[in-house]
Amino acid sequence: xxxxxxxxxxxxxxxxxxxxxNCTYSNSASQSFFWYRQDCRKExxxxxxxxxxxxxxxxxxxxxxxxxxxxxxLIRDSKLSDSATYLCVVKDTGRRALTxxxxxxxxxxx
Amino acid sequence: DAGVIQSPRHEVTEMGQEVTLRCxxxxxxxxxxxxxxxxxxxxxxxxxxNNNVPIDxxxxxxxxxxxxxxxxxxxxxxIQPSEPRDSAVYFCASSSPxxxxxxxxxxxGTRLTVT
Numbered sequence: 411x412x413x414x415x416x417x418x419x420x421x422x423x424x425x426x427x428x429x430x431x432n433c434t435y436s437n438s439a440s441q442s443f444f445w446y447r448q449d450c451r452k453e454x455x456x457x458x459x460x461x462x463x464x465x466x467x468x469x470x471x472x473x474x475x476x477x478x479x480x481x482x483x484l485i486r487d488s489k490l491s492d493s494a495t496y497l498c499v500v501k502d503t504g505r506r507a508l509t510x511x512x513x514x515x516x517x518x519x520x
Numbered sequence: 521d522a523g524v525i526q527s528p529r530h531e532v533t534e535m536g537q538e539v540t541l542r543c544x545x546x547x548x549x550x551x552x553x554x555x556x557x558x559x560x561x562x563x564x565x566x567x568x569x570n571n572n573v574p575i576d577x578x579x580x581x582x583x584x585x586x587x588x589x590x591x592x593x594x595x596x597x598x599i600q601p602s603e604p605r606d607s608a609v610y611f612c613a614s615s616s617p618x619x620x621x622x623x624x625x626x627x628x629g630t631r632l633t634v635t
Contacts, residue, residue, distance in 0.1 A: 444623075453628055454563070454626050455626070497563070507553065507565050508565070508622070511562070513562065
C-alpha cells in the first residue's frame with residue numbers, strides 16, 4: 411500500500427465549478443501536511459499547508475481529518491489557470507523528507 | 521533571488537554510459553533533496569543532505585546511483601552505468617529549517633532519456 415494515495419483523475423470541470431480532491435495517508439505518526447501544485451512539464455510548487463483546524467487561501471480550502479488519516483482540497487470558482495496536477499504531501503515526525511502522492515490531475519474547461 | 525538551478529535540463533544518453541546531474545541550491549538553504557519522477561511511480565525521494573552530509577539515502581535504487589555534496593552550493597547525482605529504466609525527470613530541491621516552514625523549493629528538473 412502506498413504511503414500517500416490519491417485519485418489520479420483526471421477531473422474535467424467547467425470554469426466556475428467547485429471541485430474537491432481527497433487524499434489518504436497510511437502513517438498515523440505523520441506530522442505535517444501540504445498540497446503542492448505541478449504544472450505540465452514543470453516543477454512542483456507549494457500551494458498551501460494544511461492545518462488541523464482547516465484553512466483557507468482565497469478560493470482554496472484545505473481540511474485535515476487525523477482520525478481518518480484523510481486530507482482534502484476544495485477549489486471554488488475554478489479558473490482555466492487552475493489546470494494542473496495537485497500533489498498531496500505528508501511529512502513524518504522526526505524526518506525532514508516529504509512523501510508525495512502521485513497527484514490528481516485537474517483540467518478546467520472553458 | 522535565483523531559485524534552485526539544475527543542469528543539464530535535458531540529457532539523452534546510451535545505455536551503459538555515465539550520467540552526472542548537477543544542482544545548485546538556494547543560497548542559505550541547508551537541506552538538499554534529490555527526487556526522481558516517473559509516470560508509473562510518481563515523485564520518489566532518492567536522498568537528502570543536511571549541511572552537506574547525507575542523512576537518508578534509503579531511496580537510492582541501487583549501487584549504480586551515487587550522490588555527493590562537496591559544499592553548500594553544489595551537489596551531484598551520478599548514475600553509472602545508466603540503464604533505460606533510469607529514464608525519468610530528476611528534481612533537486614532545497615529548503616531552510618526556519619521555524620515550522622517545511623516548504624521545499626524545486627529546480628526545473630533534468631529530463632533524462634537512456635536509450
